[in-house]
Amino acid sequence: MGDARRQRRLLLLVVCVALLLDNMLYMVIVPIIPEYFAAVRGGGGDGGDGESGGGNRSLLPARYPPATGDNEDVQIGVLFASKAMLQLLVNPLSGTLIDRVGYEAPLLAGLAVMFLSTTTFAFAGNYATLFAARSLQGLGSAFADTAGIALIADRYAEEPARSRALGTALACISFGSLAAPPFGGVLYEFAGKQVPFLVLACVCLLDGLLLLALAPPCAAGARANMPVGTPIHRLMIDPYIAVVAGALATCNIPLAFLEPTIANWMKESMGASEWEVGLTWLPAFFPHVLGVYVTVRLAAAYPHLQWFYGALGMAIIGASSCLVPACRNFWQVIIPLCGICFGIALVDTALLPTLAFLVDVRHVSVYGSVYAIADISYCVAYALGPVVAGQIVHTMGFVQLNLGMGLANVLYAPVLIFLKNVCQMKPSHSERNILLEEGPKGLYDTIKMEDRRGVGKSLRPAGDTEENGTDSYHRDLTEVSEEDSSDYEYS
Template sequence: MAWLHQSRGSPRLVLVVVCVALLLDNMLLTVVVPIIPTFLYALEHPSPKPQAAQPSLIPLPSRGAPIPGAPTERSPRSTPLVSLFDNSTFRLQEVRTDPTPDPQLNGTTNASDSSCLLDGAFLEEENVRVGLLFASKALVQLLINPFVGPLTNRIGYHIPMFAGFFIMFVSTIMFAFSGTYALLFFARSLQGIGSSFSSVAGLGMLASVYTDDEERGVAMGMALGGLAMGVLIGAPFGSVMYEFVGKRAPFLILALLALFDGALQMFILQPSKISPGSVEGTPLLTLLKDPYILISAGSLCFANMGVAILEPTLPIWMMQTMCSPKWQLGMAFLPASISYLIGTNLFGILANKMGRWLCSMLGMFIIGISLLCVPFATSIYGLIGPNGGLGFAIGMVDSSMMAIMGYLVDIRHASVYGSVYAIADVALCLGFAIGPSTGGALVQAVGFPCLMVFIGVINILYAPLCFLLRNPAVREEKMAIIDQECVMHRKSYNTQKESRDFPLSDYSEEEETEE
């Protein structure tokens, strides 16, 4: 405990807290991906009404006359049934299901497999409803972010971080016990409020404790690695737990993780303490007028829009075309999650050396190509390559752009980071709001393959704009401050060098010799 009190506020422990918060947020974000479509399908899909469920009662004619519908070689078997009202004998004719698929049922590649016969019309409607439910989190987060950024500039990062934990805990409990679409929608929207507080305050706190640009890039990569780990664990964890344990189990486990995050914040961050910044931050509207910040935000938005569209539409597309069981609906995102984890950690270090603008541009090209390849998959194994490339490329863009936005504030505005990371989070929310909310309707209108082509081409066309971030212009007043810091750094370096070359003991010995 003594070590913990002495280490409060250290950059490494702050990084741990932010990683755990992002891990929890994104586990809750993705754990619902394989659960919600199948849960709503089982909850709201109308029960099938084959003709066998409503048997026709055919009265028997007099003896010797031919019996209509009597069992023959081509007719199904019949079962005698005696009426309790007038003692007349009836036969309950059982109707066999025609092996030919109903045109109203969307078959799959194997029409003989009865598990593939799903209600295509219902699934198309569910695409829209699931997309709106997934987008509600991002829409609410989008509305809250502009207020959270300036708030962190006034009261510090600690209280908003703790508020994010508490709201996230309540949202997780609601997911566990919600049994209707309305309650699930409310829980998802509530998660958006908690996510806004956690992500904006967490990233701003990291940028403030890691002042060196290179160290900040590495820290951002590691924090996004926590985010990636949440995405990595969430979908497979949710699908497996839902298949073999039940709907509540994964959310209750996440609630325990949220309690751990809250305890960690209480010990390390002291959330009861208000600690406003000593420098007044740049207004949010001023930052929004900066073209370099807008290009960076657009890159974050379009890069994440592809995977945001895949979250609600890919599981339903797999149910329609691959007859995938429930556990595969989450496992399909596993390659993207693993490669995103690798990409964020790898390019958190490499991006500064090879150029963050170049990493972002290459990443957006790879995203576009990966999305174009998704519709060619005919099984879950065919999704490994496209989803893996998609996750790796998004990791390249995210780790580079998060560091670039902090650097842009340093060289062009006041070095206060709450507002700029609110803009970054708004960009991510736009991608995760526009993608799911419009994806279901676009799938219904043009089809899943055409939608993937559309989003892939957008990423490829936007990629060259990252070249403009190669040498961003420095504001004149910031240039004067940077020059002054360079002069001070040079003087300090020369002083240290002189003290090494001519130690004080040598001066004293020479003076004594002269005397």
């Protein structure tokens, strides 16, 4: 743990496990919800005789369980949306706090709250307790998810390592969401409803202990000298960040709106069986991981095309969403769903590192608030999905829902052209001034300090000109030394 590179990898592991747990807890209750409502109706919650409970279970359950009445539809929708709703409300506060105190302490606090939430799920016996546990998870996620992604962006400051690390985190998010329902279904079937939550709670506890060993509270003072981050309200009105946030919200709407509606549509339109409904989303994990891998490799080779990868992903999402209603059997449905997840991987993997780069060049390199904005974008989609999607299908129809979502993504894709010149941006004057407030420390600082005083000098590679439109010569302050200063010239 004393080695900086290994410690960075261990912190990445901690964050990936936290994101995996959060998304598994989000979906692991899917096969268990019907039993709670059966118990409330007097139908035998745990189904001891195998008739009332076991007969309705599926080892590969639907993403969202069907309810038997309008009131239960509303209750299930509110239950699933409560996590995203509370997370949406807390994120502006959590982002500001993370910018002030650092990343490790809020991540540890988020894991502690998630542990409490998971334990509450295990012993919940009524709807009110389930709702409290679900909302508590949203509170923990607002700190753990935002702090975790921001910590990755901070520790992996260089490209393409940052894109690879964020891509790994996105793969864990996908795996957690898609693997949780069968995980919960199998353990619930053979071990009881408490076991899936207790397993997740133990993993959460171990993850928190590892983080505590890597970043003990006594070391928190090391973050005291970190620069003051740009307020979240100023980041929100940054047009470039606003474009990225809009893309993240728009590209996740098809996934968030299809999850609670596609199961009933498949049963009604094609007579899909329980195992087909349960397996619908599992194959989509593989194209999602493929999309992450492809985008990371392309970003390493052609970093100036990040905006294009995002736009291409939104076009794929739009086309795939429009194809869903045309499917007539289970195997046809898998294809557009895989396209949606592949497109989401392109958008997320391309634009999440772009957020960090925008903060680096236009604001102060503190990432809590900017990734709180990203989390808000996700939460907008997932808070509306379980509540609004069913109502849209009821009033307008499943076909109109998909066509609307597809059209929204196709129309938003050209907006990302606005990000075309982001890679050519140079660090803002505000950030350089903050870095230089303590006085020059090296060759780069000395030259920039003279430029600040009006001498008009800057550092760039010999033969390079301002017309190149690139900031590749901006090197880390610790990398420019007397030994390599001969490769630069004054102008």
